[in-house]
Amino acid sequence: MSSDNKSNNSILIILVGGLAVVLALLGGVLLFGAVGETDPEPVAANMGAVSAEADTVRSADLPQVNATLPPPAEPTDLPVATVTNTPIATDTPVPTATPLPTATPTPAPVVQAPAAAVAAPTDTPVPVPAGPCHLAEQNGMLLIDIDSAPAVGGWVFENSAAGFFGDGYYTYRGEESLRQPNNSVLSYPIYINNPGVYEVHLWNYHDHPDTSEGNDAWLQISGGVRSWVKTFSGFRDQWNWDNLFEPSPGNHTEPVVSFPAAGAYTLEVTGRSHGFSIDRIIVVKPEMLIHGRNPDLPQSGCQ
Ligand SMILES: [Ca+2]
Numbered sequence: 001m002s003s004d005n006k007s008n009n010s011i012l013i014i015l016v017g018g019l020a021v022v023l024a025l026l027g028g029v030l031l032f033g034a035v036g037e038t039d040p041e042p043v044a045a046n047m048g049a050v051s052a053e054a055d056t057v058r059s060a061d062l063p064q065v066n067a068t069l070p071p072p073a074e075p076t077d078l079p080v081a082t083v084t085n086t087p088i089a090t091d092t093p094v095p096t097a098t099p100l101p102t103a104t105p106t107p108a109p110v111v112q113a114p115a116a117a118v119a120a121p122t123d124t125p126v127p128v129p130a131g132p133c134h135l136a137e138q139n140g141m142l143l144i145d146i147d148s149a150p151a152v153g154g155w156v157f158e159n160s161a162a163g164f165f166g167d168g169y170y171t172y173r174g175e176e177s178l179r180q181p182n183n184s185v186l187s188y189p190i191y192i193n194n195p196g197v198y199e200v201h202l203w204n205y206h207d208h209p210d211t212s213e214g215n216d217a218w219l220q221i222s223g224g225v226r227s228w229v230k231t232f233s234g235f236r237d238q239w240n241w242d243n244l245f246e247p248s249p250g251n252h253t254e255p256v257v258s259f260p261a262a263g264a265y266t267l268e269v270t271g272r273s274h275g276f277s278i279d280r281i282i283v284v285k286p287e288m289l290i291h292g293r294n295p296d297l298p299q300s301g302c303q
């Protein structure tokens with residue numbers, strides 16, 4: 001019997017315990033169910049408000065973000081500024097090109113150069129020949145002392161006949177050479193600055209009893225100015241300038257020559273008839289003939 005009782009008691013205990021657990025669980029469910037129903041709306045309201053706020057905030061923030069996004073449009077302005085700076089840079093090379101026109105004054109000295117070149121010809125008409133002294137014509141006058149060249153051949157230095165310039169003169173004492181020039185050539189380098197027509201006169205002397213004897217010499221000027229020509233004087237026993245050319249027998253002409261250009265020439269004299277004296281030779285323009293005869297003038301200078 002006892003075992004049955006015990007088993008019955010155990011079953012009872014289990015049933016009571018199970019009932020208690022069921023009751024406990026039911027009470028808890030009721031308790032939590034009441035609490036869950038009291039807060040839900042406010043919570044839901046708050047949640048909605050919060051969600052609404054969240055939306056408004058998000059929406060408000062989003063447009064603001066979008067509003068703040070436009071400023072990035074400024075970068076678009078920045079490239080514009082860089083573009084505006086670029087044309088400025090293009091303007092900058094223009095002022096750099098301006099200094100080039102300032103370099104234009106350089107051509108000015110080029111203009112001065114030709115001006116100096118123009119003045120040069122007037123100062124130096126023709127290059128001065130190298131070598132011996134060239135007796136130079138100045139102001140239409142060229143004065144040559146016969147003894148400025150050494151006496152050669154039949155020429156003799158003398159000073160017995162009064163009326164000569166300086167220390168003396170030359171007299172041809174060689175053999176007569178009536179048909180052609182001989183070897184007793186006196187040579188005078190000369191320089192003509194002013195080309196044109198000139199007259200050649202000899203300060204001469206002869207005392208032969210026959211006026212037509214011992215009264216002439218040969219003369220020539222290089223450069224085609226005057227080939228050898230007989231030059232004679234008709235005045236006896238006196239120093240005079242009155243000589244003429246005789247290019248052919250009986251053809252008497254004024255002793256005129258013409259220099260085609262400025263430059264160096266050579267005047268030469270050689271003997272023709274015995275006893276003819278020459279002291280000075282002048283090559284002068286016709287309008288300067290009287291001045292060229294002045295015995296006080298010294299021989300022309302060298303050039
Ligand atoms: Ca003399």
Ligand SMILES: [Ca+2]
Pocket residue numbers: 212213214215216232273
């Ligand atoms: Ca003669």
